[in-house]
Amino acid sequence: MKSRERVFLGLGSNVGDRVKNILSALEELSRLGKLIKVSTVYESEPWGVEDQPPFLNCVVELKSPLPPKKLLAEVKSIEKKLGRIERTRWGPREIDIDILLQDNLVYESEELKLPHPLIEYRDFVLIPLLELDTNLINPKSGKAYKDSLPKIENRLKPFCCIRV
Template identity: 40%
Template sequence: MKQVYLALGTNIEPRKEHLVKALQLLSRHDKILLVEKSSIYETAPVGYTNQAEFLNMVAEIQTSLSPLELLDYCQSIEQKLGRKREIRFGPRTIDLDILVYNQENRKTDRLILPHPRMHERAFVLVPLHEISPELRFGEKGKTVADYIEDLSESDIKDVSKWTDIDLAEE
């Protein structure tokens, strides 16, 4: 089984229900084991800012799926939950991104591992830090905690814990 970290994000209501459904669909796959999940954080939109606030979280899974099989499954979850790709960085019912896949480095037309922008995104690093602060990734081999130190104070203040509700009970 490979250790994988996924980012989940949504800003179209019902936001919490989209996160719950995505986690349920991940857990139902016979080759995916949900190991841990962060709290939910409310975050300001990045890139295209004329949209609602996001709910973001990170999940750690173990899987025997290949990176591309996992990507296909994540995209099928996005489709099931009504994701439309109309505006880059625009509103979405759900977004699932593979952040780190078993410490692999890979670059294809469909997938770059580790995720190429995760080190500059507070909405990814803060929830990832909650569940795995010592995880190392990137060319420099820095930890999540190291990357958080590189963020600006304003980036971090745009990420606030939204709820401690255990999504598994939903």
């Protein structure tokens, strides 16, 4: 069985105290394993539903032995604990935590797809992800994620840095 310990998670917030929401999520995620790195926190325009406040986004590398289904359950529990209210898809969020990659695992269920299928299309995911590891490969396609950079528009504004 392949190792599932190296996990990349995308975090986003555009409701309430966005910085506090991101910091609280990091604190909760550290209970699921060891936080290895956190990307720069960027401010980004909404994606999908544009009539909403800007987001703060970052990507986190976590070392965790949890299998995908259990990790997803834990992430959803953290979102709920931190006050996330379910609204429209791609709408405003107190906190959003997406599992982007789990080592080289290709996994598909109704609730979760790994690798996350939209990594290459979202500047607020791809740029901070590559900031943590420029050599990441999409385990499904075999293509380097950095090859997608020229295809996206970078609309990110660096906001702050968090050290772990």
